[in-house]
Amino acid sequence: MNSSEARSRIVATADALYYSRGIQAVGMDELRTAAGVSLKKLYAEFPSKGSIVMAVLERRHQAWEDGLDARVRQAPTPRLRLLAIFDYLCQWFGEDTFRGCGFINTFAELGAISPEVAAYAREHKAAFQHYVARLAEEAGAPAHLAPQLSILAEGAQTTAAIAGSADAALQARSAAEVLIDAALSSRAPAAG
The missing domain is CATH 1.10.357.10 (Tetracycline Repressor, domain 2)
Structure with a gap:
């Protein structure tokens, strides 16, 4: 998966999770798992939760x-x-x-x-x-x-x-x- 695909997947997954449950209720590990990316890839695309938001x-x-x-x-x-x-x-x-x-x-x-x-x-x-x-x-x-x-x-x-x-x-x-x-x-x- 290239950077653009990973980024899109992370944002779409975060959007769905944050919208349904709230931002503070969703941890980075849960987001990583749901998006199907490694924690390293998640942080390579987004250095902070704020940047994902x-x-x-x-x-x-x-x-x-x-x-x-x-x-x-x-x-x-x-x-x-x-x-x-x-x-x-x-x-x-x-x-x-x-x-x-x-x-x-x-x-x-x-x-x-x-x-x-x-x-x-x-x-x-x-x-x-x-x-x-x-x-x-x-x-x-x-x-x-x-x-x-x-x-x-x-x-x-x-x-x-x-x-x-x-x-x-x-x-x-x-x-x-x-x-x-x-x-x-x-x-x-x-x-x-």
């Missing part, structure tokens, strides 16, 4: 952006692209492996002791807000809509993780429809 967060960030954007691009109109965010959440929340937002979970577990984790979690959330802002702008909505929709999406992630149900995505989508329609109607030219 950061690689997992980078992987999750890319998967989030790719999955969300693929779903959004399928929507035929700017309004439906905004609502597709919540359709994506509904699909994700329905997965058997869903345990909430990996960034929120990691921030809750390590944010107070790892400035690097805290900073990356903030960057991830800011990137999402910028993405929503771009979609809102393309829809012709006022700037205040994007943070409102972002908060709905973030709240839905936390609620779904705690409740163990995808219902939060449907409820957030309904609220988003109200907010989007109100925002777009406020921008409509006055009849005269």
Whole structure:
């Protein structure tokens, strides 16, 4: 197994273990065994557990952006692209492996002791807000809509993780429809 394969396997295995059980609950020896690599290879690829955590967060960030954007691009109109965010959440929340937002979970577990984790979690959330802002702008909505929709999406992630149900995505989508329609109607030219 070459370095790239080993690295990918370690990150994928760490991602699954950390997401299902928590980062601090998974030791390096357990990770090594589950990934099928030697301890020497594990440390050759990642000099510390912190470096593995950061690689997992980078992987999750890319998967989030790719999955969300693929779903959004399928929507035929700017309004439906905004609502597709919540359709994506509904699909994700329905997965058997869903345990909430990996960034929120990691921030809750390590944010107070790892400035690097805290900073990356903030960057991830800011990137999402910028993405929503771009979609809102393309829809012709006022700037205040994007943070409102972002908060709905973030709240839905936390609620779904705690409740163990995808219902939060449907409820957030309904609220988003109200907010989007109100925002777009406020921008409509006055009849005269």
